[in-house]
Ligand code: UDP
């Protein structure tokens with residue numbers, strides 16, 4: 301199992317605001333290699349499936365609506381210690397709590413529209429990557 305990979309999405313707000321290039325640059329400058337990359341619009345059904353783990357949470361309905369509101373950019377990234385290092389690079393879920401210099405501090409608009417996704421474990425990185433990419 302690849303423990304040196306993680307999965308990310310650039311979320312609809314950041315794509316709409318034309319921050320794809322800025323965010324990919326921060327990712328590459330952070331030492332991550334882009335293994336797979338795809339711009340795609342999720343249907344509400346696909347977004348709901350991706351975030352199924354949060355189905356019982358109060359924010360789930362709004363999150364699914366938001367994540368299917370426009371194109372996202374999905375990517376598989378490679379680096380030693382990828383999952384943990386990428387969570388450090390993106391910062392806290394709520395941008396109000398995100399450290400200076402993190403992607404969310406720079407580009408997130410709210411706790412929901414927080415610019416990027418990052419996998420929380422090697423196991424989920426594998427599952428989430430396979431949700432978008434065959435290889
Ligand atoms: N989210 C939200 N409200 C909350 C918590 C999370 O809208 O109170 C959204 C937000 O877009 C977040 C996603 O749901 O990125 C998944 O939540 P999680 O707790 O897994 O945060 P993450 O792993 O993305 O930091």
Ligand code: MG
Pocket residue numbers: 418420
């Ligand atoms: Mg999460």
